[in-house]
Amino acid sequence: MFLEDARRQYLVLAGFAATYLVVIALTYNSYYQLMLTLVPIWAVMGLSWNVLSGYSGLVSFGQAVFFGLGAYTVTLLFKEAGITPWIGIPIAAVVGSLAGITIGLITFRLTGHYFALAMLAYPLAMLHVFQWAGLQEVSLPFERQNPLAYMQFADQRWYAVIALVLMILAMLVSIAIERSRFGLSLLSIKQNELAAEAAGINSVAWKLRAIAVSGGMAGGIGGLYAVVLLVVTPDTVFGLHASAQALVVTMFGGVGTVWGPVIGAAVLIPLAETLHAELASKLPGIQGVVYGIAIILVIVKMPHGIVWAVRDRWRKAAPAAAPVTSPSRPATPAVAHAPSDEIILRIKGLSRSFGGVKALNDIDIDVRRGEILGIIGPNGAGKTTLFNVLNGMFPPTAGTRIFAERDLARLRPSGVCALGIGRTFQVVRPFPRMTLLENVVIGAFVRTPNRAEALAIARDMIGRVGLGGFEQRAAGELTNYQLRLMELARALSGKPSLLLLDEPFAGLASTEIEKFLDLIREIRASGTTIVIIEHTMQAMVKLVDRFVVLDHGVVIAQGNPQDVIKDRTVIKAYLGENWA
Amino acid sequence: MIGSISLEMLLQTIAAGVLIGCTYGLMCVALGLIFGVMRLINFAQGDFLMLGMYFAFSIVTVLGLGQGGLFGGVPAILLCAFLAIPVFFLLGWFIHGTLLRHVGQEQGLSDLEAHQAQLIVTLGLSLVLTNGGLMLFGSTPVSINLPLSSQAWIIAPFGPQDIAVFLNKAQVLAAAVTVVITAGLYFLLNRTKLGRQLRAAADNPIAALYMGIDVTRSYRTTFGLGIALTAVAGVMVATYYPFQPYVGLDFVIIMYAGVVLGGMGSVMGSFWGGLIIGLVQQLSSLVLPLQLQATTVFVVFLAILLIRPRGLFGRAVERA
Numbered sequence: 001m002f003l004e005d006a007r008r009q010y011l012v013l014a015g016f017a018a019t020y021l022v023v024i025a026l027t028y029n030s031y032y033q034l035m036l037t038l039v040p041i042w043a044v045m046g047l048s049w050n051v052l053s054g055y056s057g058l059v060s061f062g063q064a065v066f067f068g069l070g071a072y073t074v075t076l077l078f079k080e081a082g083i084t085p086w087i088g089i090p091i092a093a094v095v096g097s098l099a100g101i102t103i104g105l106i107t108f109r110l111t112g113h114y115f116a117l118a119m120l121a122y123p124l125a126m127l128h129v130f131q132w133a134g135l136q137e138v139s140l141p142f143e144r145q146n147p148l149a150y151m152q153f154a155d156q157r158w159y160a161v162i163a164l165v166l167m168i169l170a171m172l173v174s175i176a177i178e179r180s181r182f183g184l185s186l187l188s189i190k191q192n193e194l195a196a197e198a199a200g201i202n203s204v205a206w207k208l209r210a211i212a213v214s215g216g217m218a219g220g221i222g223g224l225y226a227v228v229l230l231v232v233t234p235d236t237v238f239g240l241h242a243s244a245q246a247l248v249v250t251m252f253g254g255v256g257t258v259w260g261p262v263i264g265a266a267v268l269i270p271l272a273e274t275l276h277a278e279l280a281s282k283l284p285g286i287q288g289v290v291y292g293i294a295i296i297l298v299i300v301k302m303p304h305g306i307v308w309a310v311r312d313r314w315r316k317a318a319p320a321a322a323p324v325t326s327p328s329r330p331a332t333p334a335v336a337h338a339p340s341d342e343i344i345l346r347i348k349g350l351s352r353s354f355g356g357v358k359a360l361n362d363i364d365i366d367v368r369r370g371e372i373l374g375i376i377g378p379n380g381a382g383k384t385t386l387f388n389v390l391n392g393m394f395p396p397t398a399g400t401r402i403f404a405e406r407d408l409a410r411l412r413p414s415g416v417c418a419l420g421i422g423r424t425f426q427v428v429r430p431f432p433r434m435t436l437l438e439n440v441v442i443g444a445f446v447r448t449p450n451r452a453e454a455l456a457i458a459r460d461m462i463g464r465v466g467l468g469g470f471e472q473r474a475a476g477e478l479t480n481y482q483l484r485l486m487e488l489a490r491a492l493s494g495k496p497s498l499l500l501l502d503e504p505f506a507g508l509a510s511t512e513i514e515k516f517l518d519l520i521r522e523i524r525a526s527g528t529t530i531v532i533i534e535h536t537m538q539a540m541v542k543l544v545d546r547f548v549v550l551d552h553g554v555v556i557a558q559g560n561p562q563d564v565i566k567d568r569t570v571i572k573a574y575l576g577e578n579w580a
Numbered sequence: 581m582i583g584s585i586s587l588e589m590l591l592q593t594i595a596a597g598v599l600i601g602c603t604y605g606l607m608c609v610a611l612g613l614i615f616g617v618m619r620l621i622n623f624a625q626g627d628f629l630m631l632g633m634y635f636a637f638s639i640v641t642v643l644g645l646g647q648g649g650l651f652g653g654v655p656a657i658l659l660c661a662f663l664a665i666p667v668f669f670l671l672g673w674f675i676h677g678t679l680l681r682h683v684g685q686e687q688g689l690s691d692l693e694a695h696q697a698q699l700i701v702t703l704g705l706s707l708v709l710t711n712g713g714l715m716l717f718g719s720t721p722v723s724i725n726l727p728l729s730s731q732a733w734i735i736a737p738f739g740p741q742d743i744a745v746f747l748n749k750a751q752v753l754a755a756a757v758t759v760v761i762t763a764g765l766y767f768l769l770n771r772t773k774l775g776r777q778l779r780a781a782a783d784n785p786i787a788a789l790y791m792g793i794d795v796t797r798s799y800r801t802t803f804g805l806g807i808a809l810t811a812v813a814g815v816m817v818a819t820y821y822p823f824q825p826y827v828g829l830d831f832v833i834i835m836y837a838g839v840v841l842g843g844m845g846s847v848m849g850s851f852w853g854g855l856i857i858g859l860v861q862q863l864s865s866l867v868l869p870l871q872l873q874a875t876t877v878f879v880v881f882l883a884i885l886l887i888r889p890r891g892l893f894g895r896a897v898e899r900a
Contacts, residue, residue, distance in 0.1 A: 057692055059699070110885055113621060113695075113844065117836050118885045124833055125878035132871035190692070240829060244703055251700045284719065285825075288711025295704035300682055303689055303697045432690075 002184050002438050009175055009258075017168050024160045031277070033156040037228055039269045040160070040167035041221055045242070046249040046261025047170040048217035052210050053247070054256040055183055057190030058111070062119035064242035065103070065126055066096040066215040070222030071237040072130065075138050078150070085151040089223040096219015100211040108207050111193075120243070127238035139231045151227050159228050166224060167262070170217050174258045177213070181445045181454070186210055187256070188431050188442050195429035198391060200417035200446030200494050218246070252298050254307025263306055268294070344369040344498055344529050345390075345421075350399030351553075352382075352389050359385040361553040363399070367498065372520070372530045374544035374561070376537070378574055381550040383533045384426055387500050391423050392416040404497065418446050422496030426503045426533075428483040432476035436467060436486055439475050443493035454493075461489040465519060481512045485519075492523065499523065501532040505539060513539050541565065549573070588743045593862045595745050601858020602755035603817055605851035607831060608838030609762050610809035612850030615839060617782040617802040619695065620680070623702040625835060626828025627709035628807050632668065632814020633823045634717055636660040640724050653726030654753060657819055661757055664811040672807030675705070676800045706828070713825030723822040728753060754816035761812055762851050765805075769847060778802055833874075834861070837881035 020036075027033050045067060053060045070092035077083040077091065107118050130136075143150040153159065177183040185206045188196040193203055226232045236242070253264030271294065275287035302309035345367040352360040359382045367373055375383050389396045392413040401408040408416055417423075422443070431439050437455070440462055444454035462468060465485040470478070478486060484504055491499060501520070505513045517539060524530055534540050540547075540561070547564040549557040551573040557564050564570055611625050639660050640653070683701050684694030723729070732746040769775035780788040781798035789795050821827075834857055842853030857877060864876035 059696060106882075106886060113615075113619075114840070114885055116621065116699075117840060118882055120836070121833065121878040121881050125875045125882075128871050128875045128878075132869060132875075248700065248703065251696065255696070283715055285711035285714030288707045289715070292704040292707030292709075292711065295707070296679065296701050299697050299700050299704070300679070303683065303693065 002179060002187075002441075003435070004179070006175070006179060013168065013171060013175075017164065020164055021161070024157050024164070027157065027160075030156050033160055034228075035270055035273055036160040037156070037163045038273070039265050040163035041225055041228070042245055042249055042269050043167050043262045043265035044163075044170045044217055044221040045246040046253070046265055047167075047174055047258070048214045048221070049246040050250050050256065050261055051174060051177060051217065052214035054250060054260075055177070055186035055190065056207055056210055058108075058207065059116040059247075060119040060214075061116055061243050061247070062103075062122045063214075063218055063246040064123040064238050064240070065119075066099055066218035067222035067225070067242050067246075068123060068126055068130075068234070068237035069099050070096050070219030071226040071232045072135065072138070073219070074223035075140055075226045075232045076135075078140055079138060084149055085223060085227045086149070089220050089227075092223030093216040093220035096222070097212045097216035099219070100213075100215025101208060103215075104208045104211040108204055108211075123238040123243055124240070127234045130234040130238065135232075135234065137231060137233050140227065159224075163221075163224060163228075166221060170221075171258050171262070173213065173217070178258065180451065181449065182206065182209065184434075184438060184442055184445070187434060187438075191431040191433060192429045194393065194413075195425065195431070196442070197393070197413035198417060198423050198425070198429075199443045199490055200414050201442065202412060202414040204412075248295055251305055252295065254305030254309075257305075257307045260305050260307045267306075340369045342369040343367065344404055345531075346400075346402040347390070348400050348402070350386075350389060350401065351397045352385055352394060353397050358553050360389060360396075363550075363553075363555055365548055365555065365558070367529060367531060369497075369529055370524065370527070371545045372524055372532065372543055374540045374547045375531060375533045375550060376535070376540065376547060377550035377556075380552075381573075382553040383550055384502055385553075386550070387423060387502055387531075387533065390416075390500060391421055417494055417496075420495070420497040421500065422491035422494050422498070423500035424484070424487045424491055424502055424504060426506065428480070428487055430475040430478070430483050430486060432474070434475055435471065436462065436473050436475055436478065436482075437471040439486055440489045440493055443490035446494040457493050457495075458489070461492045462486075464492070464522075465489045466515070480507050481509075484508065484516070488519070492528075496528060498529045498531065501530060501534075503533055503535065505534055505536050517543055537565070587739075587741065588745070589866065591743060591745050593866055594859065595747055596751070597859035597862030598855065599747065599751040599755045599858075600862060601855035602758045603751075603813055604834055604838055604854035604858045606758035606762055606809060606813040606816075606854070607835045608842065608850040608854035608857075609765060609847060610806045610813065611835045612839045612842060612844070612847050612853075613765070613802060613809070614806035615844055616847050616850075617778055618799050620803075621695070621699050621702070622806070623699065623832070624706040624709055624828075625806075625810055626830075626832040627706050627713070628668065628672075628810045628828075629814040629817070629831055630713055630823065630825060630828045631671075631709065632664055632811030633818035633821075633827065634713065635664055635667070635811060636815040636818045637722060637724055639663070640726075653728055657724075657726065657728075657753065657815065658757070661812050661815045664815050665808045667808075668811035669804040669808040672804035673800055675807075676803040679705070680803065681796055681800065710825055710828065717825055719824055719826075721822045721824045724818050726750065726819055729820050748820060750819040754819060757816050758813060761809060762848075765809065766848060774801070833881065834877060837877050837884075840881060841884050 024036055027036060045063060048066070049060060049063045052058060073092040073095045074085050074088035077088045078085060103122060107115060110118055143152055147153065185196065185201045188199070188201060189203045189206065197203055222237060225237070249264035249268055250261045251264070252268055253262065254260030268291070272287055272291050275290050279286040298305070343366045347363055347365040350360055350363040351358065363386065375386065377383055385394070388394045390401060392408065392411050392415065395410070403419060403421060406419060408419070411419070431442070437458055441454050441458035444457040447457065448454050459471065462471060465488050467482060467485050467489065470482065475483065475486065488504070504516060508516065513536065520530060520532070520543060532544065544561060547558060547561055548555055549564060549567070549570050556569050556573060557567045607629065611622065614620055614622050636657065640656055643656070679701060680698060683697050689697060728750040731749045733749060733752065735745040735747065737744045769779060777788070777793045778798050778801065780791065780793055781795045785795045788798070834854070838854035838857045839850045840853070841856055842849030842851065857880070860880050861873060861877055864873050868876060
């Protein structure tokens with residue numbers, strides 16, 4: 001995970017590799033040697049699936065497409081061009097990676113089940129294309145002259161060593177991903193893509209990187225698979241079995257972990273192979289039945305896989321220490337802060353329709369640098385839609401948004417965030433399985449790619465909102481108030497010059513609102529402009545410099561608080577004709 | 581190449597496409613029902629189809645209803661289809677109750693994780709069924725040879741070129757049965773209390789629960805129904821398509837393609853989706869070599885997903 005101690009991870013990995021090498025060296029039975037080769041091969045397939053699907057949550061049923069392309073790349077390069085697998089396997093990885101990017105560019109428009117099903121189609125289509133191309137069964141030629149140069153060993157154990165090396169490589173890559181902004185971004189996309197985008201994560205770019213890495217791993221290991229088996233058929237490398245195997249070893253061992261796929265492969269592959277060897281002649285199909293039952297049992301008993309089940313049990317045994325530091329806030333001098341006349345955000349003629357409904361109709365608003373602008377209006381007035389259009393979640397149907405001299409047209413939410421517009425959500429959108437610190441540090445990566453700097457910013461912001469001491473708590477365990485503060489800290493970590501707050505007081509007690517109000521004033525005092533949507537009028541009148549009133553997607557009034565709350569059209573919009 | 585296709589061939593292909601498409605339609609409806617109501621990607625769907633085929637095969641062979649059957653074996657096959665509904669409904673009911681309902685929310689998983697877990701369970705189930713089928717039935721392909729299978733109605737020569745179109749009797753019967761069953765399901769979903777409950781559970785499980793609908797039971801019923809309909813489709817396909825325990829794989833993609841085309845969540849849309857897939861598949865045989873026919877289905881499938889992921893009849897909106 002992101003915050004795990006790297007040195008310990010490397011030590012465990014080194015120990016594991018050394019043990020595995022000893023086991024390989026001591027294995028003389030060629031059948032067991034093959035098994036020792038297949039375990040790391042399928043572990044790498046699992047790791048490759050994990051990089052794409054485990055972290056980002058985009059389930060791929062089509063991992064075999066990369067595997068198969070890799071296998072055929074090595075085989076055909078060897079057979080047709082005489083290129084050794086020593087070079088062929090790296091090329092296969094590149095082919096897999098390019099295939100990943102191509103598929104990603106086409107398929108990332110889809111999410112959820114649609115993505116999963118689309119991925120299923122790629123390898124199966126390939127299967128038929130390769131059959132049609134007359135490549136039903138391609139063998140690797142024997143090189144008697146110089147076998148070593150062509151990765152052909154008399155001693156089968158060398159294949160196991162090569163497979164082990166590739167597996168360690170894949171694990172190191174996975175660890176590097178987990179410990180960096182890369183993995184954190186994927187995890188946040190998995191848990192809440194909209195919030196991730198709003199926190200400055202360009203979800204498409206990160207998913208493309210993930211599928212490129214994933215395709216590379218699967219392609220490379222597919223190449224080795226071809227070398228080990230000496231013959232490639234479309235069914236073995238593109239078939240559903242290869243895709244399912246990647247998914248099954250990972251789910252079995254533990255999704256979203258480096259060790260999950262390895263443990264899954266180490267248990268399931270020998271199990272399946274042994275069953276096949278022992279029983280296939282007497283009872284064809286028995287290995288599939290037992291294998292299937294094993295998978296079902298694990299999911300029913302340990303739905304997150306072995307690694308998580310063990311980790312949870314271990315955590316329960318040693319409960320995390322409760323935070324001791326009481327939430328405290330460094331005193332910021334409350335400087336009287338007058339809004340300047342400079343326009344930081346100029347909204348002109350902004351409209352947005354959903355079908356026939358005009359949620360926003362020709363909106364003009366100028367936000368001045370340093371002010372707190374309140375946006376009010378009855379339910380359904382278009383307030384949240386305004387924020388969604390402002391931060392790029394929905395493109396506007398018409399109109400312009402100029403922020404600090406920059407046109408926001410065609411920017412994704414992540415791009416808007418990077419320019420300096422942060423936002424929070426009406427319904428809090430935490431990444432529940434991540435710790436508070438991880439939740440907040442995501443926002444900080446918008447400002448700095450450096451891990452240590454980002455962590456420092458995040459810790460600072462957590463302190464500023466008064467959540468110090470809670471850094472290691474899982475977001476899922478926090479109260480509503482704490483989550484609101486956390487979301488604020490995440491938005492602040494991007495050092496926004498404009499902050500959009502969408503109903504931050506919803507569900508808070510009056511004492512909590514008071515504290516929150518002070519916090520917002522402090523944020524403004526430190527130079528951030530604030531636009532806030534809120535229904536709690538008492539709080540708003542005390543807080544804001546200016547109101548904009550929306551009703552049915554139109555600005556019906558704006559001005560200083562005292563005038564606006566006396567405005568007849570405003571009262572009419574809220575309370576109806578009789579009260580106006 | 582296209583110029584060489586005669587009008588006769590085209591009509592013949594369209595006729596075959598519609599007939600085969602109807603059976604695809606029923607398969608898609610079954611899958612679409614399970615997916616639409618439960619949001620479950622059921623990988624074992626093809627294997628239940630396979631079980632339906634062997635179910636018909638066993639009854640026809642055991643009872644000796646094959647070649648000498650009355651009226652070309654029509655009653656025998658209709659009996660199989662009729663029997664398959666309760667038998668497979670109970671099978672689905674049982675599998676959901678013992679297995680699927682315990683995976684997911686009950687284990688405290690998030691939606692995404694619950695879906696992944698259920699999917700893996702159906703993958704495991706698929707492995708068990710395919711390989712169990714291999715143990716029980718062996719790997720040699722079999723077929724149900726009813727007189728129907730090799731007979732055809734000829735639509736008399738018509739038009740200036742004396743065009744004749746052959747309609748395979750088994751395929752016509754299969755299409756007729758699937759249309760009737762689909763219509764029955766439509767009636768069930770739209771005109772009965774049970775149908776309302778299923779649709780409510782599909783639309784918003786939590787709201788349905790608050791309205792006093794037993795959502796788990798609705799899911800269970802749905803799964804049973806979906807499996808029963810798949811098995812009926814299997815019975816009908818078995819009359820004109822040779823099969824072995826791995827046959828499910830041939831159809832899984834077709835089913836998903838049809839469901840996606842019709843719009844995930846739209847049960848009746850799935851029928852049209854399946855029909856269109858049948859047509860596309862048959863029409864592609866006019867211009868493409870045999871091995872690439874399956875690929876056309878994938879290409880259509882991908883194209884739909886990319887151009888109109890909600891399908892032709894679907895709807896889905898996510899609120900920010």
